Amino acid sequence: MNFLAHIYLSGDNDLIKIGNFMADGIRGKHFETYPIDVQKGIILHRAIDTFTDAHPIFRQSTKKLHEKYHHYAGVIVDVFYDHFLAKNWNTYSDEKLEEFVARFYQSLHNNHSILSERTKGMMPYMIEHNWLVSYQTVDGINRILTQMDQRTKNESKMRFATNELSEFYLEFENEFTNFFQELILFTNTKITTL
DSSP, rough: OHHHHHHHHTTTOHHHHHHHHGHHHHHHTTTSSSSSHHHHHHHHHHHHHHHHHHHHHHHHHHHHHHHHHHHGGGHHHHHHHHHHHTTTHHOOOOOOHHHHHHHHHHHHHTTTTGGGGGHHHHHHHHHHHTTHHHHTHHHHHHHHHHHHHHTTTTTTTTGGHHHHHHHHHHHHHHHHHHHHHHHHHHHHHHHHHO
């Protein structure tokens, strides 16, 4: 899962959301220096990633991309799944996506001192271009994948992946819907053990 799903799955605790959001940039046990709820978010993020990567529905989605995108297929599907979450947001939340995202951005500002340097560096671009809301459209996903491709010096070819998104759109959406219901149940249980 990508940023939006990780934040959504964190429940109502802003610090767990922040930990879950910035976890990819925190390796090993370096998370132990953060406040306890941020640590919980990082642990939750890792559990979500493990669950996701091993899940047969997620693997079914990545198979459509492996031949062309190789080990980037999982990253691309993470972004596709965030698209379907954003597109179908009202299925999963009573709060408007724009309001949910604005509250999250505000929590980043309110807790700026505890953010990782990587998160502090990314935050202005994320907010200025409203990445999380932009996930609702295929154009928004294309912009995100193009930016990610540039970080790989265009080796990943991710900028072309919206071609497959369009080609297999309904399949990806059905896979996301079935998978995400299971992920919500897993995450709700996991949060109670943190």
